[in-house]
Amino acid sequence: MAAPLLDVQDLRTVFATKEGVVKAVDGVSFHLDAGETLGIVGESGCGKSVTAMSIMRLQRPGRVTGGKVLFKGRDLIQASEQEMREIRGKEISMIFQDPMTSFNPVFRTGWQVAEPLVLHKGLNRMKAMAEAVGLLGRVGIPAPAARARDYPHQFSGGMRQRAMIAMGLTTAPSVLIADEPTTALDVTIQAQILDLLRHVNKEFGTATILITHNLGVVAGMCERVMVMYAGKVVESGPTTDVFAHPKHPYTWSLLRSIPRLDDELHEPLRAIEGLPPSLVELPGGCAFHPRCSFMVDRCTKDIPSLNPVGETQLAACWVTQSGTELAHG
């Protein structure tokens, strides 16, 4: 089996705050193979964005305090800033939730898409612009030559996101990290953008990490999924397996609490009680135990490690690791 394209091992990132040290990413490990789409799903504060930023070494004011990020065999955590600049935007690209703030409002959009080509590929301006226009067309922007001369504020939200995707693809990177790329968009535009990302993944062969809190998006887009809670990975595996039989109570409860469009009967939602934990005052043992309906004594004392549960999945839960099935909590 070929080595994974991106191999994150025990990544740890902390933030110093007035209330104490926040372990935003607390021992996160996962891998990404060439061409595949991995979803990282979780709620606000779970560490999914910080993980992505740490991979890109853009986590400041946080600090990476441990772990490795092996990209094509090289540890990015140890790389110099100069080396990272070579990689960012060229080999690993990132697109964000708010395309308005990712674009510089005083430069034309076409030029911003072309700039990485000039910087990384050494093309001259005219050639870079021509390629940029071509890319804008391929991401579905109509009349790309004309639109390339427009400024970012003249684009609608969906079009800007397309332009940002184009910007992320100019150098044909091996990895594309998309951090909540459709959260700020209307649902019909979201469908268009997700369609585009699927298309990009197929046509360009770019491995994609899709970060989102929307389980529906993950279900449709990602081959594998990783669920995060309070800075740790609590479950991972093939999307079909994780959704069909989740092996962590958080995943399990979350799936049961979301109203589904195709729900038949009307019953009260099975909400997860309680609140997400404060990252400064984490509960002892498993961070989810105060809200967990399957909790046993051990959960309050020992932090569960991520281990295989079932054939294809990993879960960080004492209860499921000991063989118990999750049903009717």
Add this chain to the structure above:
Amino acid sequence: MAEAARAHLKRAWTTSDPLLSARGLTVWFPVSSGLLQRTSAHVHAVDGVDLEIMQGETVGLVGESGCGKSTLGRTLIRLIDPTAGTIEFRGEDITHLRGEALRAKRREMAMIFQDPYSSLDPRQTVGDIIGEPIDIFGLAKGRERQDRIYELLGVVGMNPRFADRYPHEFSGGQRQRIGIARALAAEPSLIICDEPISALDVSIQAQIINLLERLQSKFELTYLFIAHDLSVVKHISDRVAVMYLGKIVETAPGRELYSHPRHPYTDSLLSAIPIPDPLVERGRERTILQGDVASPVNPPSGCRFRTRCPRAREQCADHEPPLDSFGPDHQAACFFPLD
């Protein structure tokens, strides 16, 4: 089973006349430009909307950005003045009500806001925030007022001790509960819920939805539930109205909207909503729309959806489709509806 129980509870306080009804409701906002700031155009935020909300019902209002749903919600309770049309509350025309008469009506109509971080005054204690409607209408004083505030906190699932605290000490979900308690304080009959859970974490959303449903039974409330997430709206609503560029394009009971949508926009909206089930998601037939939503300043002639509609024909540009009936409580405005 559960459905029947709800229907029975609803009937206990339902009347045959609508609690709130709007006819031809239109809200246009002027757009000024040029050296002298003359009004050059108008934003057609809401354009000729008819809507009836029966007592005890939950009507869902769904649509994407720019469709006018928030404007409609606020106009219905007269936070915004309509440009044309009428609004009736309990049979009384409130369209042009002003001053004290309008304020008196405010007791009956409450609102819950989207952003839990800006909808509570950071300078007031939680108790004062919740107590303010009580003070404004002089409903209780002193000890009785305090008791009422504690009771309201309890009803929304918060510790009464929190009355002395300030909003910034609470999470988004808790702040939303405080906002709900404030909305209940003057004992309203109608609550406009303007995207009440969009800004909350997924695991908290279900808690708030359940709370709103419990409160509806307990206090015999009527809801207008505005949201862009059709999954949530379908779950909580009895009937759903779909808006596009200032018009209601389809209205139907939730389940029927999902199983038999008639308007092409409804169909594409349903098609676009991801379902958290990989097997279902990957097997779905998608109707993906081209292009962006047209501008509400210069809406397309005839049917406003025609510029993105896969079924559009010439007729659609010439005339605006009227709302046709497709069954009890099911209406759609389209010349070429889906079967």
Add this chain to the structure above:
Amino acid sequence: MDMPGGAFEGESHRPAQSYWNESWERLRANRIGVAAGVLLLVFALIALAAPLFSQFVTHFDPTRQHLLDNFRPPGRPYLLGTDELGRDTLTRLIYGGRVTLGVAFLTVALSLSLGSTVGLLAGYYGGWLDDVLMRIVDVFLAIPAIFLFILMSILFRPNAITLAAIIASVGWGGVARLVRGEVLSVKQRDFILAARTIGARDVRVIFRHLLPNVLPVLIVAASLGVGQIILIEAALDFLGLGIQPPTPSWGNMLTNAESYFFHSTWLVVFPGITIFLTVLASNIFGNAVRDAFDPRLK
């Protein structure tokens, strides 16, 4: 980026902390800011208690001349020396503080009252009222201050109170603009709409919701304003349009000493340093207050 600080959920076990308390705590943590504030307070108290100081500390009267003791350098019994008419510098500084600080605080009070009222009304109501009020503000801001000062001092004999009124008449426009801007920003927040939704009358919305949220900006403006006014007063004295001798003010003491700069440098140094320290303290304290109220830190 999703900052982990956003996950501060759960019960607070500390006692309730209002926004004012938190800001106060932040201010207290700023040592230099506190020192500056204390300095201002000390000066103000000394100025207030001027007669007591005169009686028990310096034993001199500010206008009493001791012609035989003129141009004395600092020493005994004239702790900071005397001027050309033998008047004790220290006593005059203390009494001068009364005048100068008095003018400063009064001016700030006047311009803040008028400016915030206009700003609140213009910002809250908008429309034609906003247009009219802001045009009036524009007019006042366009009048060259010097012209107004000259005019006023011809018409009235400037004492502390009229001087305060004159300076305030020039400055209130800036405050109005500032407050209006803040009101426009606060008005957008949902809790203002919520107040209308629950049936609050305009008066309640303005005084209970708008004003407390606009207050921080006013407090900062006031703190910084004190320093600005002192400098303006000194400049006016220098031009002969301010407080007239023999009443001492820091500004006119400085003006008075101009001719004797090489001869008796201390006559310039002491009022100069006093003004400098006070203005510096006002600026430092004003900035400290602004940082303490900074919503980003919430």
